[in-house]
Amino acid sequence: MSLIDPFQRSITYLRISVTDRCDFRCVYCMNEEMTFLPRSQVLSLEELADIGRAFTELGVKKIRITGGEPLVRRNVMALFRRLGQLKGLDELTLTTNGSQLTRFAKDLRSAGVKRLNISLDSLRADRFRELTRVGELDKVLAGIEAARAAGFKRIKLNSVILKNRNADEVIDLVAFAKANDLDISFIEEMPLGSVTDHVRREEFCSSRELREQLSGSFELTPLSEQTGGPSRYWQVDDSATRVGFISPHSENFCASCNRVRLTAEGRLLLCLGNEHSVDLKAVVRRYPGDQERLKAAIVDAIKIKPERHYFTHDDEPQILRLMNTTGG
Secondary structure, three states: OOOEOOOOOEOOEEEEEOOOOOOOOOOOOOOOOOOOOOHHHOOOHHHHHHHHHHHHHOOOOEEEEEOOOHHHOOOHHHHHHHHHOOOOOOEEEEEEOOOOHHHHHHHHHHHOEEEEEEEOOOOOHHHHHHHHOOOOHHHHHHHHHHHHHOOOOOOEEEEEEOOOOOHHHHHHHHHHHHHOOOEEEEEEOOOEOOOOOOOHHHHOOOHHHHHHHHHOOOOEEEOOOOOOOOOEEEEEOOOOOEEEEEOOOOOOOHHHOOEEEEOOOOEEEOOOOOOOEEEHHHHHHHOOOOHHHHHHHHHHHHOOOOOOOOOOOOOOOOEOOOHHHHOO
16 A cells, blocks of 8 residues: 555655654744643654554655654654664654754664754854753754764754844855755744744745855755755755755745654644644554554545645744644
């Protein structure tokens, strides 16, 4: 069996959120004071592994672990080890804020994680603290070094760009990526949840604006290759570094969407920008161990995947869930 949505898109990529908790409080992702899910509402590691296996048996080739911050979840390495052994899975990847990589980079590599995306929105310690509210830049930079030392290839930085907060650092961020043989993607802020720190329409910075800014310092050549995610890549000068642009507003990528998201509480989100979802937690808890029933629920869920989202720049959020509850 394979997963084909109503618009003939093949679903081969699953993003699994293992927690809504995080040791940072990034201004575009969370509010400063948060109420997190009770433990009883969060899928167990065993339930997450069973769902991951069901998706791979249905043809999913790539699983990305997200959060919150995935590495703050207790015993999460057990999940990585189980997923890393799945037959038919081509790629197990992780999105992290980097704060825990000095502890876990080697174990992640040995568990079968092939690639890392590491969030890095600023190279200035004071600004990094403002954007994350509590984060320490040195700890993240040390995490990047630990990942490189562990042997990870094609480490990618993710930078959410806000016009009046960090847009003046895009050249420095690309230079940092180039100097360290990293890739980097710049992300337009997504209007998920009601944030209290800034006005979204005033902070919006399009991918086109960023490319124009970068063109004064780097020669960028568009690439046709795809990694299975939403980034559209450009090669930097005569280096191995690629710059990606994730543009949910200005350069909609819905037509090629190949992914779905599982939240930490077991909602299968069929679209980042819509509330179409199916409760897989109800299935795995009512019928524990019944993989065929679980797979049937997943196949039925794909039938309601919408064609696209309709993000706008309005500050009244179209989607009330914040990014940390969605799965970053």
